[in-house]
Each structure stands twice: as structure tokens, then as C-alpha cells.
Amino acid sequence: MGLHIKKIVVNGATSQYDRRLAALDAEYVKVDGRSSSELLDFAVKFGSLINFYNLRNEVDGDWTPFFTTDPIVLLASRNATYLAEIDSEFAGLEKLTLETQSFDRKFEFLRAVFDLILRITRELDLSLRFLDLCEQGQTMRLLRQAIITEIEEGLGRQLRDLKAYDLGAGLSDALGRRIGLDYEGLSPVWQADNVGPNGSIYRGSLSSRKIAHALPNLKSILSAYLYSLSNLKALAQTNLSSTMDTGDHKPQIALYIAFVTLFQTAQNTINTFSSRYSRFYYRDILRESFRAAIPDSVFLSFTLADQENFLSTTVSRNTLFLAGTDSEGREILYGSDKDLIVTRALLTTLRTLRVLHGKLLLQDPDSPLVVSRVFSSEIVVPDASTMQSAWATFGETRVGKTEAEVTETATLGFAWPRNISG
DSSP states (O other), X not given: OOTTTTSOOOSOSXXXXXXXXXXXXXXSSOSSOOOHHXXXXXXXXXXXXXXXXXXXXXXXXXXXXXXXXXXXXXXXXXXXXXXXXXXXXXXXXXXXXXXXXXXXXXXXXXXXXXXXXXHHHHHHHHHHHHHHHSOOOHHHHHHHHXXXXXXXXXXXXXXXXXXXXXXXXXXXXXXXXXXXXXXXXXXXXXXXXXXXXXXXXXXXXXXHHHHHXXXXXXXXXXXXXXXXXXXXHHHHHHXXXXXXXXXXXXXXXXXXXXXXXXXXXXXXXXXXXXXXXXXXXXXXXXXXXXXXXXXOOOOOOOOOOTTSOOSEEEEOTTOEEEEEEOTTSOEEEEEOSSOEEEESOOOOEEEEEEEEEEESSTTOTTOOEEEEEEEXXXXXXXXXXXXXXXXXXXXXXXXXXXXXXXXEEOOOOOOOOTTTTO
């Protein structure tokens, strides 16, 4: 929300700004909220759906390599990865797996969980293969080495565990059938060829319990993938801008970057729809108007100069005080809203009375509340102002002494003048 980013927050209590819902902002929902990275990555995803025909009019793959031979597209693909969506998809599949009663349906959802992780694996492996086809500039070498490092230091082992659990599901004491995914065609760096079955995650007397017991292990594998993806995304974000500004893009990519840049003009225009609709509804239909601007306010304390011999002075209303400059170099001025008399009077001691209540009869739940104890606390202000520790604003609840405060049992009673009867 950022409405009070420059305000001084003196406590963590709920404020007026905290009660404002972000969804009330006119620009909370965008008609097209895709970033430039997502638009660049869109070409790769869309190109994978279109057949490429060679000179013999034969289908020869798709149009993905047409885009992925340029560093900027590969970086954009990494940057466009939304980890929260992956985690949410896993959580949805996990919930369906646990709630479904039919074993066949439960098994299909479990297979979808395996497939989600394998799909991420293949996307990373495809990026690695495309990097081998790119001209090896510094950024591409850095990204390629980062992917290889993530695979060698963790993801490779996680994939081998996934494949072992896939094969292990077919063991007689597990689920009796393999998950049945295809792990062929992955790069050698994954070392996923010679993997044996492992059915240790399928525990329980019933097949449904075995599947439920396997899910936390798959969640652990996904967490490792998400951690690696976050590292690669951070690397892509760091190098995306500098790579975009280079002048050595492939011709087709340079043309597509130009299209994306121009498209963002239309994107920005259509994204004003929500604010324009809101303004039309509230201003033109309901005839509402904004309140007048509320100026900022500050609290100032004044002390008479020690070297002067004044006993008091007056700060007149509308006296201006300089508070620095704004982002454009203009002076920020605050004016006093009333006359103020400044004297040498000082606050030296704070005293509080803390009244504690309790039941008159402890064992009776309906007993009325009465005053049980009264404590008197004293804070010496000049000493307390130099201390780091705080003190209880409304007094302590027990007798004692702290760095700033002395608390005793209060002495209460009546005072009678000596000659009251006259």
C-alpha cells in the first residue's frame, strides 16, 4: 500500500492506513499485467505449439529454437518463472490426492504430482540445451554454469530419487504399479539412467495411506527445485537489463523486442480501464468528489537557549520551520498552528497510581470485583530520558525497582486539618 511509508510509526498497533484494502485501489486489477519478461517468454511457449516445416515440406520440430538462440529470451524465461504458481499447483494436486476416495483417481493425481516435478526438470534441461546452441557470451556462460551447478549439487539427486520412487511404486509391497513417467532424453549431467526402484516412501496398511505417506517426500523434492529456481531467477533478474541493452541480438529477436516495446504502449493504455471505469462510476454517476488535501503535520519541542537570560518567549502562530527539501529540491516548510509560550519549566517527575482488581471471593465465579491492591510508581524524567529501557506507561503491577522506575505499595487515606471543628 505504501500510504504511510514516510510516516514515523511509534508502535505496531492497527492504524487507519492498515485498514485500507489494497483491492480498493483502482489499479489493483490490470487487464493485461504481463511483464516484458513474460511477453518475451510467451513467444517461446507459443512457438512450441507451431510445427516447423523444412524445405521438403516435412514437419521438423517447432519454432522454439527460432527464439531460444538469443540470451535475452532465455533470461526472460527464467525471470518469468512464478514460484508461487508452481507451489500452488502442487498444493492443489496434493489436496485432490488426499481427498479422493477412489484408488485409481488417487493414483492419477499422484502421477500428476510426479509429472509436475518432471516437467520442471525438462524445462531446465531444455534451457541447458539451448544454451549450448547460443553464442557463448559471458552472461550465457554464467547462466549455463549456474544451471549445471544447481543440477550437480542437488537437483540431480532429487531427480534420481523421483525416478526411484516412480519405479518403486511398482513393487509388490508398495502400490503394485509404477507411476510410469518417461525420463528418457535428459542430458547426461542429470545422471538419471542407472536408477533402481525405491519403495520406502509408500508405507501403510492400505494403498491410500501409502500414497498419503509418499506426498511429504515429493514435497521435499519440489522444495529443492523451487530453491534452485529462485537462485536462477535472481541471476536472470541481475543480468536481464544489461543483456537487453546490448546491440548483438539476433535479427528476429531484435524485431520481437521492438514489438514487445511497442505493445507495452497499448498494454499501458488498456490497463487504465479499471481506473477510468472507477472514476466514471464515482465521479460521473454518483457525483462524488475527493476531499481536500490534508497537510502533513509534525510535533516540535522548544527549549530556551542556555546562554540567553530569557525566562520565557513566544513562538507566534504561522512561524515557518524548515524541514529540508523534497525530491525536486524545493524547501519543505511547516507553520505553527497557534501561539506558544516557551518557559524554563521542566517536567522532572512522573507519578502513576496502578489499581488492580480481583474477585471478593476467589472461589465464587459470580463474586463482584473489588480493588485488591494499589501501586505507586515514580519516574525521574531527567534520568529516564538518558536510559535505553522503557517504563510502564500506566504503572507496574508489582513492587520493585527498575532502571527507570521505582514502584511501592501506595499509601491511601484521608487528611484532616487540626482545627476542623473551629
